[in-house]
Amino acid sequence: MLPNITITPAAEKFMRRFVRFSGQPAGAGFRLTVSAGGCSGYNSEFTVEAAPLPGDAALDVNGLTLLLPAESRLLLDGVTIDCVDTTTKSGLSFFNPAAAACACSSSEGASSTPPGLAKISISSIRPAAPKPLLS
Structure with a gap:
């Protein structure tokens, strides 16, 4: 079953x-792996893959292939997946209107981030490890 995801134009451009x-190669997809974590948010990793990995579902987003593992x-x-690009923050953000409000406090203040919003910094992106050459 494919999820009901909203991807903003800014997030699509980022991907x-x-x-x-x-x-x-042409036709490669943006693979987004998300796990629960943080305060009412998500931990995520993304890579670009030539083809879906076992268990991935491919979602077409205006011709862009979004690869999503089951979890x-x-x-x-x-x-809703969006992209934030300001002088202080840059990366994907996730808004889940069904997420519960966070009961803990943070250094930024409890009201600075809407419930269910998690931000991923561009600085956390690392290049993929080189693949070994076949002999």
Whole structure:
């Protein structure tokens, strides 16, 4: 079952750039792995893959292939994925209107981030490990 995900134009542009500059062949997809974590938010990792990995579902987003593992599909149902690009923050953000409000406090203040919003910094992105050459 494919989740009901809203991807903003800014998030789509962000994903397309990663695919375009990845060095992968045409038709490669943006693979987004999400796990529950943080205060009412998500931990996530993304890579560009030439083909879906076992268990991935491919979601077409205006010609962009979004690859989602099973757990990510469950967690992202009903979520809006956006891209934040300001002078202080840059990366994907997730808004889940069904998430409960956070009961803990943070250094930024309890009301600075809407419930269910998690931000991923561009600085956390690392290049994929080189693949071994076949002999």
